[in-house]
Amino acid sequence: MNIPYTIEERPDTGLTNGKLGIWLFLASEVMLFGALFSTYIILRVGAPEWPHGELNVWLGMANTFILIGSSVTMVMAWASLKLNDWGKHRIYLLATVLLSAAFLVNKYFEYAAHWTKGELPDHSTFLAIYFTLTGLHGLHILGGIVVMLYFLGPGAGLYKKSPEQFTNRIEYTGLYWHFVDLVWIFLFPVLYLL
Amino acid sequence: MQTFLSMFPIQASTHAAEVDHMTILVHWLMLVLFIGWGFFFVFVLFRFRKGANPKASYTGAHGKFAKSTEVAVAVIEIGILIFYAIPAWATRVKAFPAESQAVVVRVVAEQFAWNVHYPGPDGKFGRTDIKLVSADNPLGLDRSDPNAKDDITTINQLNLPVDRPVLVHLSSKDVIHSFGLYEMRVKQDAIPGMTIPVWFIPNRVGEYEIACSQLCGLGHFRMRGFITIQNAADYQKWYDDQEKELRPATTTANP
Amino acid sequence: MHSDQESIRKTIKTYWMIGAALFVFTGITVAVNQVHLAVPLAITVALIIATTKGSMVASVFMHLSHERKWVYGALILTVIGFAILMLVPSLTINDSIGTPIHVEAPAAPHTGH
């Protein structure tokens, strides 16, 4: 017995289950990061002074470029499927994985720089919130990588069986990925510049 | 009125009556609503049981009965808000007495005791520093500070004169406690990292208690302090005795 | 199906353009940051740019520019919730009658700033 509207859209809502599902999931993610941003505001307003230039803006900017790039490749990976160009899709998806990996490596160097200076989360409110926010965001990146690797590897088989469903799944992955990118677009100025 | 009042602790501050009056008013509203609905409820259960009414009516109840009750409830609630609740709260958190007219005290909660700090005759609180905190100086009061010389500190004992406004600067050393004076209808959380002003006018000489009203650990249940409300003369006497005890203490305190 | 592919081909161009635009905006934010503005101004500028970038990602990459009403509905609720979460707690904390005590951290684990 199978569930309706996993592949085709329900006429009156014009949505597949997965599409609505991923958006609702993102809604909850918005509230999750919202709470953390709210925390940031309250702690910053309450703090006697707030450090400036704690972080390496250039590394941060590099990571911003990387993530934006990965968003483009991700959307291209989906578009290529729409044009049933399997080869291009593989390339773009792989590119996305590589870029996100680069992001994490870069982040690791940033973290390491702090650790060597003995700057751990308990050092100051700023570092506490910095490590928490970026750490959580990093976990989201990691999750994205796992999913994409799945669609590059074992998950790819689905394309043979049901191209539409596979394309849908790549689209949902993309939605998630763009959201992670979007969060970073706010994290970058908030943590690195202000 | 009386039946309700008898349930409350005695009223030992000027605003206690106002607070109780509002509470009781709301309870009358609740009671009326509940009895009204209750009667209706019991009646329909009896009247429309299967035995009495084998065939149910498809349309059921008519009339604006529901609307009107709902509107009534809404209106009454708005009334209570505007004419009682909001103004009454404003007087609690806005209309503080001037430091000059009031008896000003610092109360610093800790697990599981109430540290009381009087400014002394100079009316100035001495400097405190957490580095100086020790068993016999729980407030970390720096006796070398001139303002601190005449400061009185007590533990779990708050003496206050009757009929004079009291302004308490409330804070906590460790976790959140709550400064609950049931007979005074006063309750205010003591939150570490901030001082919160509390004011009231005790109007009844007697012995009362400070009940910690926020879970603060194992000792929460025994975190009890005492308030003694005295007439002006007794209070002054107590105050002077405290000052006398202070003299030797201060000379030995700092080298 | 074919027309569908046509439209995709067209949108692909927009994807690349948006990507480029995002790069540029990122550059601008950093540049603005180099000329040290007054903090409030800097914050407004940075947040305006970030919001623009964010809405570009959302509307183009995430196809929010043309979505179904149920997605919009859910997102509107979320936006309201988000706004409440941003505003009300800070407002309430700032409306406190208490005054914060700022003590220099006692021998903090590592020397503070």
Add this chain to the structure above:
Amino acid sequence: MDKTGIHPGGEHAHIHVDSHGEHHEDLGFWRKYVFSVDHKVIGIQYAITALLFLMFGFTLMMIMRWQLAYPGRPIPLIGMWLGQDRAPMGVMLPEFYNQLGAMHGTIMVFLGVVPLAVGGFGNFVMPLQIGAPDMAFPKLNMMSYWVYFVGGVTMLVSFFQKGGAAQSGWTSYPPLAVIAPGQTLWLVGMVFLITSSLLGSVNFIVTIVQLRAKGLTWMRLPFFVWAQFVTSFLLLLAFPPLEAAGVLQLMDRLAGTSFFMPSGLVVSGKPMLIAGNGNPLLWQHLFWFLAHPEVYVLILPAMGIVGEVIANNTRKPLWGYKALVYSVSFLGFMSFIVWAHHMFMTGMGTTMSAFFQTTTMIISIPSVVILTALLLSLWGASIRFTTPMLFALAFLPMFGIGGLTGLPLGLAPSDIHLHDTYYVIGHFHYVVAPGTIFALFAGIYYWFPKATGRKMNEMLGAIHFWGSFICINIVFMPMFIQGLGGMNRRMYDGGMQYAHNKELLKYNIWIGMAAWTLGLFQLPFIVNFFSSIKWGALVDKNPWEATTLEWSAPSPPGHGNFLTEPIVYRGPYEYSVPGAPRDFTPTFEPEKA
């Protein structure tokens, strides 16, 4: 087979009644009953687990009530087995009392009522009521159960760690929660429970939006489905902030950060070596941002169940269905802006306290509308006092008492005296215990036949009801008197040291007696529940002569639920339609049936 959910096995499942909704394709025991993806099996798993947690949470409370009734007296029977660090010589220690309190609250709310009301009833009933073959994401559904299970186990295990379970109240206010033992596992457990709820709520919303049967328009949805729909949105949007807060508190405990820790803390005489500059009130905001919507998560499904049962047993449509739907939605929305009424005593200024008092008063209106509608539904009825109906009817005045006593709490000045007293305990227990718990009992008696193909025993049901009804009122009514008298909650010795409590202590003995008797009166239910699975009277599709879709499926429904594609022709509660052959006209019957 096709997506309408027709399948050959259904027929067979229909005749051969068995208590678990048998499948035709024979997956092994594990796939079928343990790691099943069938919403009915998962719903039953949720329900049983939650009921066991309810029983456990109640047991904790019965132990607490002993200490409150007879402070310092050795606990009978189990006292000796509690161990030296909990109750030496059977006499309870304060730290153990605090553990019991915190865990009772946590277990009842997060492991008992919500999983039963949403995970249990939501999972089992909702897809049937909307004519869906299953939930939209069956695997996700299974995952959310097992994540919940892990969270529950974590909470239970936490009792056995060194220093015992969490002991800072279910509200876990820092700084206490950050320095007190037991909290870490509590936080970990909560993260699991929250994740489970989030997975669940996504699944519920998608299912309701996407998988409604042909002809099942929004205004034809059973009230219960509406309640579940709003509830899911509350969970979806209110839980993440607590998850964030949980992570932050974990950081404070494990990484030594000070999100919630201000500067200058001196704990037991020694300055704390932390960076400081945190804000304890921040936690309270994030916690109550969830926890107030959460209390409506506790009540809305209950209201839904009561609506279904009342419509069925009054044999007439619910009065003001539209008003009910709008009120529930409005209630859900408002519940996001009242939370700080739990925080009046933290030193709130006039503006914000005025705001929260007003929103709190406003939110009471939709509840009044809902209760009034349910009450008026009784007018002109032909009431059958079946066991589910008894519980559903009791819900009305009980919720009334609980709700009305919320009003003085919602007004800051009267809250000065009542905050943190037993008045609050009385208030919310009237809503959650004789309110929600009774509604859940009603639901169990009402849908048990659908789940098992057998009816529960009415006689035992009546005993269970009257016993519970009387006892539970003796338990909670005196708490209002104690509260008005100024007796604090969370008191290890019941507050016996305080002069103003002297008169009030005697009630603790009655309450204790009543609470233990209440426990005894659950035995008929437990017996009834398990024996009926085996020996209960056999029933067919529609034993209650009800109108909603779930009753068109076999009892128990087979895999895929419906034998023929369900189609909805009319509103949910077409009872006693003038000129109709019978006093009920199911939604799933074509015009000229």
